[in-house]
Amino acid sequence: MSSAEQIQVRLNGKDRDITFGHTVQSLLETIEINPLAVVVELNKQILDRDRYSDFDIREGDTIEVVHFVGGG
């Protein structure tokens, strides 16, 4: 696979085409999310913040990026 190829992932409940070759860290940077302000779940596994660069994004991955919002 060349690095220009697109893969489809499910990101926060929506299908998205992204460039092949991303790690979680680089994906967050691409979508302009501060990695320290969120928690990331990759295929239902919660990732350590200091290990985002260790996880490659693959075709069909499900990624959830969550944070705290107002609630009771």
Place this chain on the structure above:
Amino acid sequence: MTTTDLGATAEVSQGLDNPLEIAGVTFTSRLIVGTGKYTTNQVMVDAIRASGAEMVTVAVRRVDLDRTREEAILHHLNPEEFFLLANTAGCHTAEDAIRYARLARAAGFNEFVKLEVIGDDETLLPDVQATIEAAQTLADEGFKVMAYTNDDLITALRLEDVGCVAVMPLASPIGSGLGVVNPYFIREIKRRLEVPIIVDAGVGTASDACLTMEQGVDGVLMNTALAAAKDPVRMAHAMKAATIAGRLAFLAGRMKSREIAVPSSPEVGMLD
């Protein structure tokens, strides 16, 4: 022991009351408030400051990647100023609640979680079986579980048995503002459990908060009563005063009520 030195109330510093202690963390305010449903973030922050609350609840949700909403609560609330209590609101199964709790803990603030598993969308009453199951798993994983439950003594006892650090029976359904519908059961739960009892949900106005605290419980948690008031900041002042008033009245021990009048002034020494 960690002590929050924020929002210290005069009652504690004057020795009129002890601080609230939950799993080794102490709070001088017995009022815990939510952060949802405010019209603006500034009103929320102003109301929370006015309430004197040190512990505030937050929810875990997806980041809006389209950025149609500015919703990240920590842009507005300094986590060094407030103790964040993440909730599992919106979860309908033990599995979901456990997942949300783990996500919340991964945010890195503390091990506390307000466990909430909804059993019915119309009443938002808790699924107590799923709540006990999730509480057990989370407590075993080291979470400090504060469990939202109904006003049922047996469920409260089970939640304590599985390791919850606080049990939080409802006053009445979430967002209803109906006040304490069953003070007797709240008192029974307080009498029988050793962990702190925080009445969570249903408070509508200041007298509800006062009546709740007069039952002898350790604290009260509210959100809508502030957020949906016409003037949330003024209501927050009222709730702070009412929570303190109810607590001190409980500690003071009320007079016996009786259905006949007894004069307050001497009956002797009256003129002919």
